[in-house]
Amino acid sequence: MLKKICTSVSKSYYYTGSTYPLNQRYLSVKIRPSTPTVTKLDEALQLFDEMLHRQPRPSITEFNRLITVMVKMKHYSTGLLLYKQINLMGIDSDLYSMNISINCHCQLNQVSYGFALLATVFKQGHPPDVVTYSTLIYGLILADQVFEAVELFKKLLTEKFCEPNQVMYGTIINGLCKVGHISKALELLRFMEAGSCKPNVEQYNTIIDNLCKDKMVDHALEIFAKMIEKGVLADVITYNSLIQGLCNFGRETEAAKLLVDMEEKGIAPSVRTYTILVNSFCKEGSVKDAEFTVQKMVQRGLDPDVVTYSALVDGYCLRGEVDEAKKVVDRMVERDLVPNIVTYSSLINGYCKKKQIDEARHLFLEIQDKGLIPNLITYNSLLQGLFHTGFLKQKEFQEAKIFLEEMINQGFSPDANTFSLLLHLTPSIRQDSPIRTILQRLAGDKRRDDKMFDSTSGFIS
DNA sequence: GTAGGGTTAG
Incomplete structure (x- = not known):
């Protein structure tokens, strides 16, 4: 990854015709591996500045290339700022730069600004294309507005604003799966199969993976067979999803068969497959x-x-x-x-299992010194350990309460695991305020399971 | 190689 970014940045230098010694830049990244991002951002900004003042002015394409590198590094706000500067210098944006900007807003969870830019696109006289709309649809999905995403998609189809392609279909299929509407996603896949934009392996993968996650491994295997029948080649992701699905239900023997199957077909298992x-x-x-x-x-x-x-x-x-x-x-x-935090959470869990609470507590503090941020799993592990001894020692119990409050203050919502370990406490202890708050919140979350789609409506009316 | 989507960890 690092190498890829370096190559991209240095390539940009090539485009600009700069004679800055590249070796030195590689060196500076290598010497300080702990802050490569900042170094790389600095490089990009420096380059941007140089480009802005160069005569003759670089084309918008060159700026788009540079900002794309930064966006890939997830510097979305910086990307937007740079476009603002470019516009101030009187360089006109094109559809690419508009699409990149829209994407930046979407990634920053500002999909409404994305739509504001859509208006600008129209005003500038470029017709938005399938990328523009796909980006906005993805932005809506990122903002948990899947219903709105589907509505926009339907409108694009019925009003023929643009011809949807595999990416756009894939985005919607994925969004539908994310909110649990796998049957709707399947319906859309069938719609693709019947139409002119045939699904590729990525759309099949999304469906297969979500079916597996939703305990419908056999259905996933059926789709898998159908996909092969249609001549779509499976890839390592297809196999990973299926192997994962089978393993989750204790079907390791079948999973192992798939491993052999993929090797026979010349699809190399990845680190993930083995993991x-x-x-x-x-x-x-x-x-x-x-x-x-x-x-x-x-x-x-x-x-x-x-x-x-x-x-x-x-x-x-x-x-x-x-x-x-x-x-x-x-x-x-x-x-x-x-x-990482997952590794340490396991270790904390291990200590707690052996009732070595001091070690667990110590590790919990130590990893934070290392700059790691505990997550819900870490807290759950620790709480479990502390609550367990809490029946015997009041001190540990008080400490658990402090961690519980800290967890909530850090913005972690208790999950089913937290819930189950709280339920094992005695009723009188459960009346303690932070615990009661959690239990109330959990009860509230369950009610918030509203239906998003009318299950009878099709995609095309 | 100017822009958008998909999978692993308790």
Whole structure:
């Protein structure tokens, strides 16, 4: 990734004809790996400044290229600011720059500003294209306005504002799945199959993955078969979704068959493919099989990543083998991998399982010193440990309450796991204020499950 | 290589 960005930036230098020594730039990124983003942003800004004052003025295309690099680095607000400056310098924007700006607003969860720019696009006399509309549809989905996204999509179709392509269909299919309307998504897939814009592997993948996640693995396998029948080639993501789906329901044997199947078809399993298996074995308690899988992936020339090792750490912790888990962490560090919050949450969970609350508490503080931010899983693990001893010692119980309040203040909404561990407390303890607040909030969340779509309405009226 | 969408971790 780093290399890719560096290449992009240096390529921009090539376009601008700058003679700035590139080696030095690579060096500066290498020497300070902890702050590469800032360095890279600085580089981009410096380049922008230079371009702005160059004579003759670079074309809008060149600015678009540079800002695209920054947007890929997720510097959306900066991208928007730069376009503002470009316009102030009297350089006209084109449809590309408008689309990039709309995307920036959407990513910043400002979809309404995106629509404001749509008006500008019309005013400037460029007709918006399928990219413009896809971006806005995606923006609505990002803002949890899937219903509005579908409405816009329908309008585009019926009024023939633009010809939807695979990306646009894919965006809607994904949005529908995100809010649990898989049958609607399937309906749209069938609509594509019947029409002129045929679905490709990405739309099939979305459906297959969501069916698997929604416990409909067999249905997913049917779609998979149908897809192959239609001549659409499966890719590694298709297999990963199916293998994951099968593993989630204890169907590891079938998952292993798919692994063989994909290799026979010349689709190389990825680190993720193996990690899914490692994780599945760990959850089942067979860390030995998980370790064996790791060995196998290394033999195939794949390097286990943080997720792979974290799964192993979790596997050992689930069995209460914290010492073994710590050895895995050492193995990670030896390979220059940095344990993350998931890794540490597992370790905290492991300590709690062994009732080593002091170690758990200590680790919780230590990782924050390292700059890691605890997440809901971390809090749940710790709370579980503390509540557990809390029955015996008032001190731990008081401490758990403090963590609970801290968790809420950090903006984490309690989930089903929090709920279940609170339910195991005695009724009198549950009356304590932070706990009561959580229970009330959970009760409220359940009521907020409103229906978004009329299940009888089709896509095209 | 000027712009938009898809998958892993308790």
